[in-house]
Amino acid sequence: MEWSDTGIILHVRPLGEATVVLSLFTAEHGRCSGCFRLSKQNRSWVQLGQTVQATWRARLETQLGQWRLEPNTSHVSLLLDHPGKLAALSSACSLCHLLLAEGHDYPQLFTQFQALTLNLLTDDWAKAYVLFEKSLLTELGYGLDLTQCAVTGVQEGLVAVSPKTGRAVCADVSKPYERKLLPLPLFFLKNSEISLKDLNEGLHLTGYFLERYAFSHLRVGMPPARGRLLSYLDGQKETAA
Amino acid sequence: MVSQELQNLIQILSKLPSLGPRSGRRMALHLLKNQETTLRQLIHALGEVEAKVKTCSQCGNLDTLDPCQICQDPKRDPSIICVVEDVADLWAIDKTASFRGYYHVLGGTLSALDGVGPEDLRIAGLLNRCRTGDVQEIILALNATVDGQTTAHYLHEQLQALEISTITSLARGVPVGGELDYLDDGTLTTALASRRVV
Numbered sequence: 001m002e003w004s005d006t007g008i009i010l011h012v013r014p015l016g017e018a019t020v021v022l023s024l025f026t027a028e029h030g031r032c033s034g035c036f037r038l039s040k041q042n043r044s045w046v047q048l049g050q051t052v053q054a055t056w057r058a059r060l061e062t063q064l065g066q067w068r069l070e071p072n073t074s075h076v077s078l079l080l081d082h083p084g085k086l087a088a089l090s091s092a093c094s095l096c097h098l099l100l101a102e103g104h105d106y107p108q109l110f111t112q113f114q115a116l117t118l119n120l121l122t123d124d125w126a127k128a129y130v131l132f133e134k135s136l137l138t139e140l141g142y143g144l145d146l147t148q149c150a151v152t153g154v155q156e157g158l159v160a161v162s163p164k165t166g167r168a169v170c171a172d173v174s175k176p177y178e179r180k181l182l183p184l185p186l187f188f189l190k191n192s193e194i195s196l197k198d199l200n201e202g203l204h205l206t207g208y209f210l211e212r213y214a215f216s217h218l219r220v221g222m223p224p225a226r227g228r229l230l231s232y233l234d235g236q237k238e239t240a241a
Numbered sequence: 242m243v244s245q246e247l248q249n250l251i252q253i254l255s256k257l258p259s260l261g262p263r264s265g266r267r268m269a270l271h272l273l274k275n276q277e278t279t280l281r282q283l284i285h286a287l288g289e290v291e292a293k294v295k296t297c298s299q300c301g302n303l304d305t306l307d308p309c310q311i312c313q314d315p316k317r318d319p320s321i322i323c324v325v326e327d328v329a330d331l332w333a334i335d336k337t338a339s340f341r342g343y344y345h346v347l348g349g350t351l352s353a354l355d356g357v358g359p360e361d362l363r364i365a366g367l368l369n370r371c372r373t374g375d376v377q378e379i380i381l382a383l384n385a386t387v388d389g390q391t392t393a394h395y396l397h398e399q400l401q402a403l404e405i406s407t408i409t410s411l412a413r414g415v416p417v418g419g420e421l422d423y424l425d426d427g428t429l430t431t432a433l434a435s436r437r438v439v
Contacts, residue, residue: 013355017258045425048387077413077427078434080385083394090387224351224358225391235398 001061005029006072007054008113010097012046020046022067023097024054025113030105031096032056034065045071048093049079049117061103075121084236085120087229088129092116094223095133099140099214109139126199126233127187133206134188142166142213144205146188149173160184161205163212182208199233247273299370301346301363303328311335311344318342320377324367324396326350326384334382342380345370350383350392359395367396371403378407385413385431 007024015021015035023033034056038046051072058065079085092113100106112135119128137143143166148155150167158168160181174181182205185198207230211222243251247269255265272280296302297309304310311317311331321342325331331344347362370376379400383389393410400408414432415424424432 045427050427071425073426075430076387077385077431080387080390080413080431083391083398086387086391086394090391228391228395 001059002055002057003029004053004055007032007052008093008110008117009046009048009050009052010093012048021064022046022069024052024067025096025100025106025110026054027107027110028105029056029103031100031102032065033102034058034067036067036069042069042071045074047076049076049089050074051114051117075117079120084229084232085125087225087232088125089117089120090225091223091229092129092132094225095136095210098218098220098223099136099210106139109135127194127202129229130199130202130206131187133203133210137206137209137214140214142209144168144188144209146184158184158189163208166209196233196236200230203230203233299366300331300344301328301348301366302331302344316341320375321380322367322370322376322378323380323382325382326389326392330382340380342378347383347392350386350388351395352388362392364396364399368399368403371400371405376405378409379405381408381410383410385411 005026005028007026009022010025010031011023013021013023018038020036020038021033022036023031025031036046046069051074053070053072055068056065057068076089079089096109096113100109112132116128116132119125122128134144144161145165145167146158146161148168149158149170150162150165151173152170154170157170157172159171160169160174160178161167161184162169163180163182168184169177169181183201184205185194185201186192187194187198188202188205203226207222207226215222250272251262251265251269253265254260254268255262257265260268272283293305294303295305295307297304297307297312299308299312302309302311306313318341321340322345323331323334323340323342324345324347325334326347326349328346331346334340335344345363345367347364347367349357349362351357351359351362371379379396381393381396383393397408412435414428414435415421421429
């Protein structure tokens with residue numbers, strides 16, 4: 001069988017000398033792995049985050065298969081000098097590689113991943129990354145319910161999220177449980193200006209649910225790239241202070 | 242019918258880089274046909290390499306001496322260390338004779354999914370060299386890949402804490418003799434981004 005699709009390289013694992021096993025996040029076929037033969041010409045662009053036009057071929061659907069790839073325009077090279085953006089890209093690739101089921105399509109998340117790779121070139125890259133993690137949680141079935149307060153039903157003044165249910169809580173209700181609840185940054189609810197504190201709160205919020213639910217059944221922990229992103233943002237906070 | 246010993250030899254040879262079962266068989270036959278001129282010399286050379294070559298405790302290079310010949314060279318500039326990923330990179334840079342400082346081989350790059358962390362690389366040794374020696378500049382000559390540059394950023398962070406005055410990295414862009422028409426998008430984009438005044 002054979003199919004063609006647009007994809008993003010999520011993971012590259014060497015297989016012998018000149019072959020790699022590539023994990024791609026494709027638009028219509030979800031995450032899929034296959035072998036790809038490296039050459040002098042393609043070595044430079046076979047790396048994480050590269051968008052490609054991919055053709056996957058195998059005798060059976062369950063086989064590892066072979067990739068035939070053509071690179072699309074990619075901006076990964078522009079991110080190499082920025083530690084935060086590079087960590088965000090690595091982290092997004094790692095999370096998708098580890099958490100997305102193989103052969104299951106995630107068309108919306110794919111579009112958001114494509115948007116993220118473009119947003120990483122802008123100043124709002126960190127916000128785009130956090131919102132991507134929020135979308136990832138939704139796709140995995142652990143989405144946050146931020147439409148209304150879980151207790152009163154009000155839709156305004158939501159300030160926290162319950163770590164048990166992932167549902168939003170309004171300011172009045174959250175006060176006695178402030179220590180137990182997770183702060184909800186405003187940019188999760190509407191497009192607003194953000195501070196480093198908001199970003200950290202956002203990453204903490206998504207990180208909590210990713211770790212507790214999405215990674216709970218895996219033998220690996222959260223990707224170290226995400227940790228590097230957090231420490232990069234911490235460093236920025238210290239510089240700003 | 243190939244004997245077990247010969248089968249073993251073919252199998253070992255076919256595991257070497259760039260060789261497969263067919264070329265392993267050809268090599269084995271060649272060695273057996275030229276026992277005096279090739280086989281014995283190869284056995285001797287392999288024995289010597291096994292007995293004498295070791296990893297330099299300072300830089301991670303492979304040499305018969307420890308510290309290696311490069312680390313013992315007094316004509317080199319002790320204030321500059323060039324950090325490379327692998328011994329092959331060290332040899333490639335040293336072959337150009339354009340760098341007269343010392344080297345440090347990391348032994349790989351950080352890789353989140355392959356489980357390579359800072360503790361798996363020779364990073365502590367580098368930091369130690371920077372602390373104890375009079376190092377003024379560190380050149381991060383790592384691959385222009387996501388993993389290579391992630392390692393470079395990590396090292397940069399660690400080295401900044403040691404107050405190394407200059408931390409540099411290799412330039413990226415059009416290779417010497419390269420034709421623009423044949424370059425990939427990423428290389429061209431980086432070349433444009435790091436253009437310089439003529």
